[in-house]
Amino acid sequence: MLSLIQRFIELGEGYGDIFELCELAKVNKNRIHRAFIFTSKKESKEYCSIAIALKPINSANFFPIYICREGIPNTNPSTQRLLTFQTTLDDLKIIPVKLDIKHSSIFDDKELFYQYVIGVLRLNHLIPPLQ
Structure with a gap:
């Protein structure tokens, strides 16, 4: 069996990028892990990053995690960008x-950061193991 490739795909941090991430979630709602x-x-x-992890397509071994990294200030009340993401997830019942x-x-290095986050997600059983 091929090992599962888990990779972050970074979008930007602006409104357009948040809307793109939300649209990816809507279009791929059945694939969201x-x-x-x-x-x-x-x-x-404090800053927020938002992300969605998608299940592989068919027998592919690619597990993408789309992310808007650290561009959202974590404030109370929440910023419009964070509210937009949360509203999308609410609509999808996620x-x-x-x-x-x-x-x-x-x-x-940014890649070291992403390896660290993948490790945290695996250790907490939030994404599948490599095989």
Whole structure:
């Protein structure tokens, strides 16, 4: 059996990117494995990343996780970008998993950050193991 390739696909952090992520969720609603809201801190400010993980198509071994990384301030009340994502998930009857993670700025490389997040997700059984 081929091992499962789990990879983050990064979108931007603006409104257009949030709408793109929401549209990906709507179009792929039957493929959604989980949705995530990650929070992280940098210089005493909190930021949110939002993501959806999609199940592989047919017998493909690719497990994509689309993400808008750390562009949303975590404020009370929530920003419009976060509310847009939450409304989309509500419409799809999906409850997002909320996790605190390290901010990507503490990693020397963005790929190391994504390996760290994949490790956190696997350890918490939120995405499938490699095989």
